[in-house]
Amino acid sequence: MSVDREVRETAEELQLTVSLLVRQMRTVSVSAGVTLSQTSVLKRLDREGPMTAADLARVEKIRAQSVIATVNVLQADGYVERTAHPTDRRRRLITLTNQGREFLRGRKVAGHDRLAELMAERLTETERRTVSEAVILLRRLAED
Secondary structure: OOOOHHHHHHHHHHHHHHHHHHHHHHHHHHOOOOOHHHHHHHHHHHHHOOEOHHHHHHHHOOOHHHHHHHHHHHHHOOOEEEEEOOOOOOOEEEEEOHHHHHHHHHHHHHHHHHHHHHHHHHOOHHHHHHHHHHHHHHHHHHOO
8 A cells, every 4th residue: 555745754753653652651650760761660560460580581581680770770669579480489570569560550640640731731722622622533543
């Protein structure tokens, strides 16, 4: 299928704009003293459940040493804990704590709040309705 120049330019602008919006929302978590890589590990544990450091390294596509350093900081801050593996006592599972879950919930709400603030500050009521209508179309693009 051939895509015309205007559609390509719109796609490029959309990709850039979405990246900028994500960055705006991420500033909320960085200001809380948790890095983006730490947040990524927390989100992964929240979505997929307890994992070993080796499993985390594989799915996050980073070195095991990096995961261990990240987990050590998260554990010291109370966001994760290490527990015995149920079938292999040589391995430890990294598990999200209630404090870790609360952090993610707060980060999500803060990100949504930040985006809502930006929309209220920078867009007219008519523009906000247009964005609301566009979200339906963007979701259609994002779905498999």
